[in-house]
Amino acid sequence: VSTQSTGMVPDLKLVMANWNPLKSPHEHVDIFAQLKELLETEDEELFPFAQKQALADIDVFGKIVYDLLLPRFRSTIINQWRPKEYEVCVRLIETWKPVLPPAVSEHVLDQLVLTKLKREVDHWNPITDTVPIHEWIHPWLLYLPRKMESVFSAIRQKLIGALQEWHPSDPSALAMLIPWREVFDGVGMEVLLIKAIVPKLLASMREFLVNPKHQQLAPLQWLLSWEVLLPTRHIVSILENELFPKWLNTLHHWLIQTPNYDEVTDWYLGWKKLFPSSIALHERIRHIFNIALDMMNRAIEGGTNRKTFTLPYTPLPLPSPQTLVSRPGSGLNTSLSSSTSNASSTPSASSQTAVSAPSSTTDEMSFRELVERYAEEKNMKFVPGKRTSEGKPTFMLGRANILFKNDLIYILEGGNWNLISFEDLLKAV
8 A cells, every 4th residue: 555545544544633523524524425436546556466356355444433533423422422413413323425445434323422312312301301212212213223132222211211190181291201102013012002191091990980960081082092002902992891881880970860861862972972983993892882772772762770780791801911922821800899979950060979980800920930830831941041140130031041131031132132012032032
């Protein structure tokens, strides 16, 4: 390689001494582009028959970039860059992308940008921070498409913690989570919702009163607003457990009082209109409204005279982390208490006490115990792994390297720990 090209290095080092890549990303790009072209031409002239690996071993330009340019990038990104000002770093990456060797570009993203993003997320406070986190995280999905799971996991944990004091009447939580709908994998988002959102929605609906005289719909509207994020089966489960037992009980007590059937019909049709099509057309919800219609028809024909009410369907299990997997031994206790109510011709909210919400009992078995039982049944190897992750032991299930953390399962794929459901794990092994 000519002394002309290598002799430029000391001069470049002097010229770049006070350069700030974030403030002046285009500075020196032309010099390095010319140097790259010059050195690549010299390599081809000197080694016309050399193999690609041999050329890589004598890559003078790569060495110059590594010794001269990379330290400037490292110092500036790690010490000066504020990740919320993502544009300046994205501009730097885009400006130098045509010039940098692919390995150097990858190093800048993986070791510098990603490291700084993790640090910023560690200090991020979802409650007090005024800049939505998706605004400065999402731009990096294009550059780090398969490297962000560790960042996402930290964000989810922060969100779960921040939502401990959240109330369903506050729409800010939904607004905060919607931008992550297409970013978090399905299991990750569902776990977040079940841990942080569903318990609050359940508590709100548990206090919901069905009162035809003066109906307050706010808690139901809060629940239905989450239809854009919460899987339909979970909303249906909450409705089956916390709304419709009270709703059908109210209808029953209304019908045994020889009511105005036009009022009952209007009430019934009004409730049907409250639900979005994804809920209203669900087979289990349609079944409940058909039950109500049958109750009304029997009442008109004089067939309703029982004072007590028994729930005529078995509700789905309430959403919980355990409902994400198939748990052996899980069951649903749908026994209901019965009582008599002296209701007026139009039932009041007090008639809600005539039926109690169904309770569910699940076999409290950890994921590790589930996996261990499965391995025993299938005569599959399940042993401690040779590595640890964040101080937690890993395990080998067959050929799969897995980790149990916060009652969740992670599998090692391509050097990254990825969240996986129990069912998908069984498919993978």
